[in-house]
Amino acid sequence: MMPTSVPIDAYSPHGRKPKRIMEPRRIMLYAVLLVAVLYYILPLWVMVMTSLKGMPEIRLGNIFAPPVEITFEPWVKAWSEACTGLKCEGLRAGFWNSVQITVPSVIVSMAVASVSGYALSFWKFRGSEVFFTILIFGSFIPYQVMLYPLVVICRELGIYGTLPAVILIHTIFGMPILTLLFRNYFASLPEELFKAARVDGAGFWGIFLKVLVPMSVPIFVVATILQITGIWNDFLFGVVFAGTQNWPMTVQLNNIVNSTQGVKEYNLNMAATMLTGLVPLTVYFLSGKLFVRGIAAGAVKG
Amino acid sequence: MKSSISVRDLTLNFGAVSVLKNLNLEVAEGEFIVLLGPSGCGKSTLLNCLAGLLDLSDGQIWIKGQNVTWAEPNERGIGMVFQSYALYPQMTVRGNLSFGLKNARMPQAEIDRRVARAAEILQIGPLLDRKPGALSGGQRQRVAIGRALVRDVDVFLFDEPLSNLDAKLRSELRVEIKRLHARLGNTMVYVTHDQIEALTLADRIAVMRGGIIQQLDAPQTIYNKPANLFVAGFIGSPSMNFLHGAVVDGGRGFSVAGTVIALEGYDGGRPVEMAKAILGVRPEHIDIVHEPESGRTIPATVELDEPMGADSLVWLTTGGAQLSVRVPVERRLAPGTAVHLRLDVGKASLFDAVTEQRV
Amino acid sequence: MAQAGRPNPLFRNLTAKIATLPMIVTALVVFVGCSVWTVVYSFTASRALPVSKFVGLDQYERLFSNARWEQSVTNLLFYGVFALVFSFVIGFVLAALMDQKIRFEDTFRTIYLYPFALSFIVTGVVWQWILDPGLGLQATLRGLGWETFSLNLIGSKDTVIYALLIAGLWQGTGFVMVLMLAGLRGIDEDIWKAARVDGIPKWKTYVFIVIPMMRGVMITSLVIVASGIVRLYDLVVALTDGGPGFASEVPAKYVFDHMFARANIGQGLAASTMMLLSVLIIVIPWAYLEFGRKKGR
Structure with missing residues (x-):
């Protein structure tokens, strides 16, 4: 089922060693890289x-110029006063909604998936690979295809428009x-370890909790990074399933920018x-290479 | 002697592939059995079946008079030692040793007593509070043996326990395992592909191939009287020389490359005439002489010699076949020299070329 | 402790089976069940609520005679082709440049990749501001003396799709670059030595030896980028909201609007079925290739 694997830990550059004197070709190389840096x-x-900046300064029409007079007022306003539709209480509520959505979603999704991955790598049973294959192919189906039936299911469960619904999704x-x-990670662990634990009398949960989880901290960190950024950045599921009172920050940001009437306050x-963007950016800059590992590992799906 | 392990008609299929075929094995109490064979022969699979780590397709396994065919691994009264040590990396040595006992809800005092005893036997006392990552390969394998030891079981299963160690450590631990067996007197089943380990450790060796036990015998018997061509070729380094010829003279002579060698004194069944037969002779059972002796020698030409320290290996050709002969290292033979080979028929093995079985 | 008979295989390792139930339910109920439900109900006249009044292909006839849907599909095709080509070219070139033992590699990678950590909403809002004709980049450059500079992508029906492209590529190419770089790093160093000994120029080594060896990474990137393109929704909502008019509509937005804003569920389901179909057209040949290769081994 795993067709491709990106060797994410192979970090040895190819090519010649850098020369002390800059030759024209290398100057060109850095020039191209720097132009790209500008775009990003x-x-x-x-x-x-x-x-x-204040609005008067923005009206001068130079988006690149640093502020003459630094003001934090837009930040304060965005946090506590900006209008997100009918209410004008700023992004604050959205921030806490996002926290309330992200934290349990990250925990629940990782708990469920790590147990499934563990079962798939060590306790294979007839049909387990089939279900996994369906799951992986399912990940390519556009969300829109499953969106409405899921709304129906959530309504039937009586959780539509609440936090549990969006956590479930x-x-x-x-x-x-x-x-x-998780499956790939557990599969990379020596099978003899699992056998030894069975001889030692540990069962399904004993092996998972006492032997495997303690030695899988890196993959849990990678998964956490992947999930925090992914769920924090979500828009579609938040807007459909969470209910107006629970709308996450992305939805509220979109409302502030795109639903306000009158003069746009760009600052x-x-x-x-x-x-x-602060939460995912912080996660990104703090995690460094782990983020790269996470998305590369996560990307190798299918 | 009482039977400790009894494997009855064991069959294991992975899908359409049959890995073990109708296999039977009786292991006596206190016996050291080595399962030997090339990779893929089913030896590790058999061991995993004994441990309860693989579900069999058919047959039964009895350990200590109990039918354990469907028992969980920890219920079988076995301890197991793995090639990769399989120590729990986040636990200390003490934690590794006591994990199984804790799972069995044993009182702490008893756990401490057993851990202390295992540490004493294996001389790993000073390592008890370290983590496996801080240990050398040899120390890790001692801990792994200790994990089987604390279980206080009658049967030890070893799955290529020395394969990950370097040559020097391997021979040290080999001696240690032998000493441990002498001291504890447990039944041991030991899987390896290393014939030196098999020959030195085993009470009996089971040579396996294709999921079938080819021969189950004492090491000397396996070495001197291999049951078939496969066992003959697999055991011994360099391997046995095979001369392709025919049994003539009503079973009294072996004809090869135009010469006939008398089969007088052959240790085995009475040979009958065969159009196609193979005579197997080990390199140390051939003498290089310069004069032909009627009915005892075959002519050969020296190709090259390989001095190997204690002795030297001479490679020769005779009638298109290649042979190796072990000689004292002082004896140098120039390539191209024409010589005669005197075979020790009493220590040779004669095989039917069709059935590949020893006569 | 010792059992004589063979236990029922269904109950062997029962805990493991129970523990995978959430996965099994997700696979069967959500991915299979919900998709089938969508396809089935796309043949009904459902409006505000799903009803089982089947109307054959009516929804599809309406869908294909709808100018907005036609515009959505055209946009997606246009966006898709350009996004694929550019993200591959830019991603690969950057990765190849990064692979030349450059200094500050980590810094460059951090800069190229950070947009990927941001949501499409943030991406859309930022680019909306930069591309704002009144006070954004156009005004800035004019103010700096380039009087004739004109960059009003968002305001015009003909160019709004380029705004989506610029923002989308900004967010996603860093990721493709990381994948490609990992692929490049996975290639045996000896290949490069052999090519140099044979005197093959560097660009030829890349084109004829390295890229074919990166088949796996290329396909992975292709599948990921392509399925991302099909899902394109948030970015449109934040950057243009489909406008001006419906010049930047995309299928995912068409589906969403019909389901949740226009109370025309049947129409939304028909559109999403077409999305499913288009994904199957991408995924099935790929899966076939992969499975074919596996079986051939």
Whole structure:
């Protein structure tokens, strides 16, 4: 089932050693890399600069210029006053909604998927691979295809428009990638360890909790990073399943920027954008290579 | 002697592939059995079946008079030692040793007593509070043996326990395992592909191939009287020389490359005439002489010699076949020298070329 | 302790089977069940609520005679082709450059990849501001003296799709680059030595030896990028909301709007069935290739 594997830990560069004197070819190389850097980094620069300016300064019409007068007022306003539709209480509520959605979703989805991955690698039974194959292929189906039936199911369960619904949906759609991640990780552990634990009389849960989980901290960290960013950034499931009172930050940001009437307050918009992006960006910059490992490992699906 | 392990008509299929075929094995109490064979012969599979780590397709396994065919591994009264040591990396040595006992809800005092005893026997006392990562390969394998030891069981199963160690450690631990067996007197089933381990450790060796036990005998018997061509070729390094010829003169002579060698003194059944037969002679059972002796020698030409320290291996050709002969290292023979080989028929093995069985 | 008979295989390792129930239920009920439900109900006249009044292909006839759907599909095709080509080219070139033992590799990678950590909503909102004709990039460059500079992508029906492309590539190419770089790093160092001994120029080594060896990574990237393209929704909502008019509509948004804003569920289901079909067209040949290869071994 695993067609391709990206060797994520192979970090030895090819090519010649760097020469001390810069030859023209290497100058070209760095020039191209730096032009690309501009494309990627300018939006972040613009975002930060705009969010620190007052509206009069923005009307001068230079998005790249740093603020003459730094003001944090847009940030305060975005956090506690901006209008997200009918209410004008800022992104604060959305932030806490996102926390309330993300934390349990991350925990539940990882618990379910790690147990499935463990069972799939050590306790195979007739048909287990078939279900897994369906799960992996299912991950390619566009969400829109399953969206409405899931709404019906959530309504039947009486949880539509509540936090449990959106947690359930995140658990479901996180399952293929996480199960794959855990399955591949557990499969890379020596099978003899599992055998030794069985001879030692540990059962399904004993082996998982006492032997495997303690030695799988790295993969749990990778999965956590993957899930925090993924769920925090979600828009579709939040807007459909969470219910208006639980709308996550992404939905509220979109409302602030795109649903307000009248004059657009760009500095406020950018401050709100920064606030929304802050959690995944922090996770990204703190985790460094682990993030790369996570998405590369997560990407090797199918 | 009482039977400790009894395997009855064991069959194991993986899908359409039959890994073990109708296999029977009786292991006496206190016996050291080595399962030997090339990779894929089913020896590790058999061991895993004994441990209860694989479900069999058919047959029964009895340990200590109990039918344990469907018992869980921990219920079988076995301890197991693995090739990769399989120590729990996050637990200390003490934790590794006591994990199984804790799972069995044994009182702490008894656990401590058993851990202390195992540590004493294996001399790993100072390592008890370290983690496996801080141990050398040899120390890890001692701990792994200790994990089987604390279970206080009658049957030890070893799955290639020395294969991950370097040559020097391997011979040290080999001696240690032998000493342990002498001291504890447990039944031991030991899987290896290393014939030196098999020959030195075993009371009896089971040579396996294709899921079938080819021969089950004492090491000397396996070495001197291999039951068939496969066993003959698998045991011994360099392997046995095979001369393709025919049994003539009503079973009294073996004809090869135009010469006839008398089969007088052959240790085995009475040979009958065969159009196609194979005579197997080990390199140390051939003498190189310079004069032909009627009915005892065959002519050969020296190809090259390989001095190996204590002795030297001479490679020769005779009638298109290649032979090796072990000689004292002082004896140098120039390539191209024409010589004669005197075969020790009393220590040779004669095989039917069709059935491949020893006569 | 010792049992004589063979236990029922169904109950052997029962705990493991129970523990995988959530996975089994997800696979069967959600991925199979819900997809089938969607296909079946796409043949009904469901409006505000799903009803089982079957109307044959009516929804599909309506779908294909709908200008907005036609525009959505055209947009997705256009966006898809360009996004695929550009993310592969940019991703591979950047990865190949990064693989030249450069200094500050980690810094470069961190910069190229950070947009991938951001949501499509954030991406859309940022680019909406940068591409704002009144005060964004256009105004800035004009203000700096480039009077004739014109970049009003969002405002015009003909160019709005390029705005989506620029933002989408900004968010996603870093990821493709990381995949490609991992693929490059997975290639045996000896291949490079052999090519150099044979005197093969570097670009030829890349084109004729390295890229064919990266088949696995290429296919993985292709599948991921392609299934991401089909799902394109959040970015459109945040950047253009489908406008101007319906010039930047995409199928996923068409589905969502009909289901949740226009109370026309049957129409939404028909559209999502078409999305399912298009994904199957991508995934089935790929799966066939992979399975065929596995079996051939």
